[in-house]
Amino acid sequence: METPFRETYALMPPGTDITMYIVLTPFAALFIYGIYRRLRFYGLETAWAEIFRDIPKRLSLMARYALLQRRVVEEKVAGLMHVMIYAGTIALFIGTALVFIDYDILRLLGGSLLRGDFYLVYEFSLDLLGLAFLAGLSILAYRRAVRREARLRPKLEYLLTVAGLLFIGVTGYVLEGLRLSINPRGWGGFSFVGYALSHQMAAIPGVDTRLLLYQSLWWSHALVAFAMVAMIPYSNMLHLFTTLANTYFATLRPATPGKMTTPFRLDEVDPSAEIKLGARKVSELSWRQRLGLDACTDCGRCEAACPAYAAGTPLSPRMVVQKLKSEMWSGGDRDWFEEGVLEEDEIWACTTCAACVEACPVLISPLEYILEARRALTLEGKLEKRKVAMLTNLARFQNPYGFPASERSSFLEELYSMGVKRADEVSEAEYLYWIGCASLYDSRSREIVRSMVKILMAAGVSFTVLGDDEICTGDPARRIGEEGRFQELALANIERLKKVKAGKILVHCPHCFNTFKNEYTDFGLEMEVVHHSQLIGMLLREGRLRLSRPLAERITFHDSCYIGRINNVVEEPRQVLSMASKDFVEMARRGRRSFCCGAGGSTYWYEVPRRERESVIRLEEAVKTGARTLVLECPYCLQMFNDAVRIKGMENTIQLRDISEIVAECL
Amino acid sequence: MPDIVVCVKQTVDVYQLKPHPETLEPVFSQAQSKISDFDLNALEEALRIREKGGGRVSVVSAGPSINQLLIRETLAMGADEAHIISHPLLSTYDGRVTATVLSKLVEKAGRWDLILCGEASLDNSDYQTGPRLAEIFGVPHLAYVTKLEISDGRLKAWKSMEDGLHVASCSMPAVVTVGLEINTPRLPSLLMIRAATKKPIHEYRLSDLGLTEEELNPSVTLRELKALKVERRRVKLEGKPEELAEKLADILVREALAR
Numbered sequence A: 001m002e003t004p005f006r007e008t009y010a011l012m013p014p015g016t017d018i019t020m021y022i023v024l025t026p027f028a029a030l031f032i033y034g035i036y037r038r039l040r041f042y043g044l045e046t047a048w049a050e051i052f053r054d055i056p057k058r059l060s061l062m063a064r065y066a067l068l069q070r071r072v073v074e075e076k077v078a079g080l081m082h083v084m085i086y087a088g089t090i091a092l093f094i095g096t097a098l099v100f101i102d103y104d105i106l107r108l109l110g111g112s113l114l115r116g117d118f119y120l121v122y123e124f125s126l127d128l129l130g131l132a133f134l135a136g137l138s139i140l141a142y143r144r145a146v147r148r149e150a151r152l153r154p155k156l157e158y159l160l161t162v163a164g165l166l167f168i169g170v171t172g173y174v175l176e177g178l179r180l181s182i183n184p185r186g187w188g189g190f191s192f193v194g195y196a197l198s199h200q201m202a203a204i205p206g207v208d209t210r211l212l213l214y215q216s217l218w219w220s221h222a223l224v225a226f227a228m229v230a231m232i233p234y235s236n237m238l239h240l241f242t243t244l245a246n247t248y249f250a251t252l253r254p255a256t257p258g259k260m261t262t263p264f265r266l267d268e269v270d271p272s273a274e275i276k277l278g279a280r281k282v283s284e285l286s287w288r289q290r291l292g293l294d295a296c297t298d299c300g301r302c303e304a305a306c307p308a309y310a311a312g313t314p315l316s317p318r319m320v321v322q323k324l325k326s327e328m329w330s331g332g333d334r335d336w337f338e339e340g341v342l343e344e345d346e347i348w349a350c351t352t353c354a355a356c357v358e359a360c361p362v363l364i365s366p367l368e369y370i371l372e373a374r375r376a377l378t379l380e381g382k383l384e385k386r387k388v389a390m391l392t393n394l395a396r397f398q399n400p401y402g403f404p405a406s407e408r409s410s411f412l413e414e415l416y417s418m419g420v421k422r423a424d425e426v427s428e429a430e431y432l433y434w435i436g437c438a439s440l441y442d443s444r445s446r447e448i449v450r451s452m453v454k455i456l457m458a459a460g461v462s463f464t465v466l467g468d469d470e471i472c473t474g475d476p477a478r479r480i481g482e483e484g485r486f487q488e489l490a491l492a493n494i495e496r497l498k499k500v501k502a503g504k505i506l507v508h509c510p511h512c513f514n515t516f517k518n519e520y521t522d523f524g525l526e527m528e529v530v531h532h533s534q535l536i537g538m539l540l541r542e543g544r545l546r547l548s549r550p551l552a553e554r555i556t557f558h559d560s561c562y563i564g565r566i567n568n569v570v571e572e573p574r575q576v577l578s579m580a581s582k583d584f585v586e587m588a589r590r591g592r593r594s595f596c597c598g599a600g601g602s603t604y605w606y607e608v609p610r611r612e613r614e615s616v617i618r619l620e621e622a623v624k625t626g627a628r629t630l631v632l633e634c635p636y637c638l639q640m641f642n643d644a645v646r647i648k649g650m651e652n653t654i655q656l657r658d659i660s661e662i663v664a665e666c667l
Numbered sequence B: 001m002p003d004i005v006v007c008v009k010q011t012v013d014v015y016q017l018k019p020h021p022e023t024l025e026p027v028f029s030q031a032q033s034k035i036s037d038f039d040l041n042a043l044e045e046a047l048r049i050r051e052k053g054g055g056r057v058s059v060v061s062a063g064p065s066i067n068q069l070l071i072r073e074t075l076a077m078g079a080d081e082a083h084i085i086s087h088p089l090l091s092t093y094d095g096r097v098t099a100t101v102l103s104k105l106v107e108k109a110g111r112w113d114l115i116l117c118g119e120a121s122l123d124n125s126d127y128q129t130g131p132r133l134a135e136i137f138g139v140p141h142l143a144y145v146t147k148l149e150i151s152d153g154r155l156k157a158w159k160s161m162e163d164g165l166h167v168a169s170c171s172m173p174a175v176v177t178v179g180l181e182i183n184t185p186r187l188p189s190l191l192m193i194r195a196a197t198k199k200p201i202h203e204y205r206l207s208d209l210g211l212t213e214e215e216l217n218p219s220v221t222l223r224e225l226k227a228l229k230v231e232r233r234r235v236k237l238e239g240k241p242e243e244l245a246e247k248l249a250d251i252l253v254r255e256a257l258a259r
């Protein structure tokens, strides 16, 4: 048999190669201009020095999330679809690049690459991956046209993109089939799809007709391919590049979505200096944040995970990102709120639960844009009454409830009478137990403290409290965008905490936990922070605590966002609960994929128009497990579910208990 | 471009006042002071007018000891400058004294087209200052305004009265008093409050205003201030909803007749 080789331009008239390059030029120019324009939008030119920092870590992120698509494949159907299209596209690209090398470089040098066995492998692999490509596109069509998944937005652009890709894939095979029918080759079977098609093609009468058909299809295949490439920087296909860049630069984000940026230090800035905070225009975002907008593929995974969206508020994290992206692409720089790009309620509906951050396959944080917008809105100060009230309470009473300090004195007295000592009364203690505003002022949440005190005393843990010196950590202020007030409270707290002779802070409020652990560090507080679920777990493991009377009833557990997803404390509470009950069952959404109760990010303090409550949606999930008790690890979750139970009239169906209450009961 | 003067009063936060268990007199020492709520609405309205049509917004305030920090909050909200006087004699006052002193401060603020006040104060609820200022300056006064518009130098006001909504208009200069319904006052952020140190607060002595101590003598004096003692009856009704409704109705009727 003759050595197999690639016949480039075989059935095309002479001079096609030159013509093709002439035709390609405007498309290439359009592509290059588009990329240039995008880079201008990001302002990457100001950040180019940033590109070379931290390279190994960034490459590894890029490899994991963009190249290997770790998160994309977490969903079966969507993941399979994407991987097939992705692999097919890369194969087609490499295939074309090899032809270029073979024909336009090596041929001129008198060499050749695509011949012999290598060529046969080449043909076989391309045909195989081409099938994967078409299969992927079919799944895509199925999801959009048959399953009509709610999170997939119909858009003409997407339809055209898919049509273009399909056209390229199908015509590729047809061309192969026609070629083999006109010019049969002994090695034709390696292009197995084209080979099979060649028999059908042979049915078309007349070689000349087939040749004409071949030549016109060849040009249309080429033109569509050129057009698709040219359109990359003007369409969603740009994600081919932007997702690489976005995952590469993801190290520039705060390490966890629980940490907000510290744009200034209150104790360092000149008091009369005017500071701009947050963003309400695309130009007020950082270059990395603008690049992030462009990496969004509109996949809708963040939206599907978002509790505020599920509750029917005006918020969809995907739409926030997409709207800002279109705003950037329009080239303008309008005020988002004055020009109706975003609605204020959209921004206020977010519970900062970070489910969107966890869901985004390409490491975009929709939450980040929301928080920037909040800062800008709050800086302007035009807030509605309940937000104003909460912030005024923080300013005047150092707690969000607006209770004077005297309101908690009887509760503190009760604790002292149980034997709890204030930090200024003891020389040293292992833990400072931070009680948190919820439990200082809300009577139901005080039960958590009572249980914890019981547990700590039973286990002989040395601890102390701040008593009247405890004021709000500032979390609600920071999450609503009042950075100055947050820092005022934080700095006051840190000054007091530094005087306390205890190495660790114990908290049962996930929001306090997060603030101490991730945010106070920017202001110089370095103390180990322990959530009560972690401490209880440790005490049980070490045998310092024994559960002599485990529960018989069925219980289930709701992870708080700020402990589970955001701070990755997932195992400890489960270990505790499997010891506390013989019948501990899980809800479908759990751990890092838990579903917010609807109280985070300050949303506890105001109302946003909604169809449903997050807490009600979640409560129904809990009830479905058949559990008699829903165990919680956050005082705000407790209050949210309390409302949900009342609304649903489920007082007799399910009980709500903090994990500490369960454990105290089993002692 | 109307120039606006807003009168603000520093009052005790009445929501924090608790009566002394025996004397029933309010314990002032436990409560913080704040800017009277309605006055913040007046200031907010002034700022919104300025946002639309420009002009200058000045704040005036008089009291026994004005807390500059609270004045700074009004500047942080957006007022351009403040004119204040603190004088111990102002701890006892009546509507006449307040309006007289404020009118002198308004004169210090310079040219004005509109004076905006809260319709009453959080602590005393006298409803005097606005009308008296209008009287002193001999200009029209619009009270209980829930919506305000300015066009062609005229004011148009929607006033919510007991018998319905009145719409009135007048020329400027004028005095307008507003209530809580007119708007939600903006909240200055901490950074804004700090940045407001740059804005001027002019503090005057009595003589600067051309006033004497005699003129601060109120014509009305406060004799006694006591909390009303309210106690719940703690009656607990039990039974089916229908019976309960009946029992409750009975009690209500009996109580009403007893009055």
Ligand code: SF4
Binding pocket: A302, A305, A306, A307, A308, A309, A315, A316, A317, A349, A350, A351, A352, A353, A354, A355, A356, A357, A366, A367, A370
């Ligand atoms: S943080 Fe949570 S509530 Fe906010 S947009 Fe993301 S998923 Fe939705």
Ligand code: SF4
Binding pocket: A295, A296, A297, A298, A299, A300, A301, A302, A303, A317, A318, A321, A359, A360, A361, A362, A363, A364, A366
């Ligand atoms: S932000 Fe991420 S998860 Fe959301 S639509 Fe865009 S790419 Fe998908």
